[in-house]
Amino acid sequence: MKSLLGRVEPYAGDPILLLNEVYERDPRVDKANLGIGVYLGEDGAIPVLQSVRLASERIGIQVRGYLPMEGHPRYRDLVCELVLGKGHPAVLAGRVTTIQTVGSTGGISLAADLLAKQCPGRQVYVSDPSWDNHHGLFQRAGFRTSTYPYWNPKTRSLDFDGLIRALREARDSSIIVVQPVCHNPTGIDLNADQESVLSDLLLEKRHLVVFDMAYQGFGAGLDEDAGFVRRFAERAVDGGCLIVNSFSKNLALYGERCGALTVVCCDKREAECVLGQLKLAIRNCYATPPMTGALLVSVILAEAKLFTCWSDELSGMRERMHRMRQRLATEIRALADAVDTKFLLEQRGMFSFAGLSPRQISQLRREGVYLLDTGRMCIAGLTSSNVAKVARCFCAVTKVECRK
Numbered sequence: 001m002k003s004l005l006g007r008v009e010p011y012a013g014d015p016i017l018l019l020n021e022v023y024e025r026d027p028r029v030d031k032a033n034l035g036i037g038v039y040l041g042e043d044g045a046i047p048v049l050q051s052v053r054l055a056s057e058r059i060g061i062q063v064r065g066y067l068p069m070e071g072h073p074r075y076r077d078l079v080c081e082l083v084l085g086k087g088h089p090a091v092l093a094g095r096v097t098t099i100q101t102v103g104s105t106g107g108i109s110l111a112a113d114l115l116a117k118q119c120p121g122r123q124v125y126v127s128d129p130s131w132d133n134h135h136g137l138f139q140r141a142g143f144r145t146s147t148y149p150y151w152n153p154k155t156r157s158l159d160f161d162g163l164i165r166a167l168r169e170a171r172d173s174s175i176i177v178v179q180p181v182c183h184n185p186t187g188i189d190l191n192a193d194q195e196s197v198l199s200d201l202l203l204e205k206r207h208l209v210v211f212d213m214a215y216q217g218f219g220a221g222l223d224e225d226a227g228f229v230r231r232f233a234e235r236a237v238d239g240g241c242l243i244v245n246s247f248s249k250n251l252a253l254y255g256e257r258c259g260a261l262t263v264v265c266c267d268k269r270e271a272e273c274v275l276g277q278l279k280l281a282i283r284n285c286y287a288t289p290p291m292t293g294a295l296l297v298s299v300i301l302a303e304a305k306l307f308t309c310w311s312d313e314l315s316g317m318r319e320r321m322h323r324m325r326q327r328l329a330t331e332i333r334a335l336a337d338a339v340d341t342k343f344l345l346e347q348r349g350m351f352s353f354a355g356l357s358p359r360q361i362s363q364l365r366r367e368g369v370y371l372l373d374t375g376r377m378c379i380a381g382l383t384s385s386n387v388a389k390v391a392r393c394f395c396a397v398t399k400v401e402c403r404k
């Protein structure tokens with residue numbers, strides 16, 4: 001008998017999540033997980049932050065009724081303030097709406113759905129390289145996606161001229177996905193001058209910008225990292241922009257799936273209508289968002305003591321990642337002075353991109369050092385116990401390629 005479903009295509013799986021499963025199955029004790037973008041502490045485990053522990057005690061067990069479609073009201077207000085800062089002109093003008101989302105992936109997905117409904121058929125541009133799921137999320141909503149240059153493999157740095165050229169040549173009012181801080185996978189961000197040139201161009205071309213800010217606090221600090229989106233939102237008076245953020249990484253709340261989508265609109269009426277459309281999309285998809293993560297985040301953002309505790313912990317995470325970059329560079333140079341490690345220290349956040357070949361990446365994996373197939377290395381997976389081994393393996397594979 002023929003199945004009612006017809007021919008169901010197989011799905012090979014997501015490269016990041018699959019690699020993590022392979023890592024988990026690897027019985028070696030000296031393996032290093034530099035694949036998935038998860039922050040690990042010195043002990044190689046995901047930390048439970050003290051701020052989260054205290055917030056968890058504070059919220060205890062309480063009535064868990066359904067949240068409104070758009071999420072917890074306090075969470076929405078507090079997250080909007082964390083993203084745009086206190087007293088942002090767009091907020092004061094009432095032209096901003098923030099909704100609670102299921103992680104930042106859920107936020108991008110809702111943004112893509114909204115844009116598919118409001119401005120279908122536009123071209124979506126994602127950096128090359130980018131987090132692979134950016135393409136999938138917009139394609140699922142019905143868009144065609146293409147890329148703009150970002151990484152220059154020769155200089156192991158930003159291809160800013162290529163980026164500007166591509167976005168200038170793009171049709172006006174295209175949809176541009178921009179990662180404002182701690183770019184995934186390269187770890188390369190725009191400097192202040194580049195940010196201002198890019199913002200001018202985006203506004204001049206009336207491109208619709210979707211900011212994916214998944215790593216607020218991992219670059220220089222919570223306020224510093226939000227600077228790009230805050231400045232842009234202030235200038236985007238006519239068009240607006242969309243900003244997605246997440247607490248997976250900066251609060252180590254991966255499984256809670258708490259994120260948000262903030263839409264900066266042209267006026268108050270549009271903001272109200274956008275909120276309505278987002279509520280409708282949520283209602284037709286998962287009805288209402290989950291509660292616990294939103295409560296934890298709200299308590300941390302609202303209470304000065306807990307907020308300070310979190311900021312300190314965040315500084316600790318940021319500094320640990322920076323130390324690990326330095327350690328890796330030092331260890332590599334101690335083994336092979338000729339290997340260029342400058343790129344490691346110029347990049348920031350969780351990821352580093354060395355432009356390794358597929359062959360070098362498989363060789364590293366055979367040694368128990370897991371990087372993504374693209375060569376993305378999660379610096380947050382380095383610890384004092386594995387950094388020397390990673391450096392040794394890095395030198396070995398780099399030299400093998402050099403000799404040929």
Ligand code: LMR
Pocket residue numbers: 016035036037038131184
């Ligand atoms: C990553 O980039 O590795 C993380 O954001 C995890 C994921 O869902 O891909």
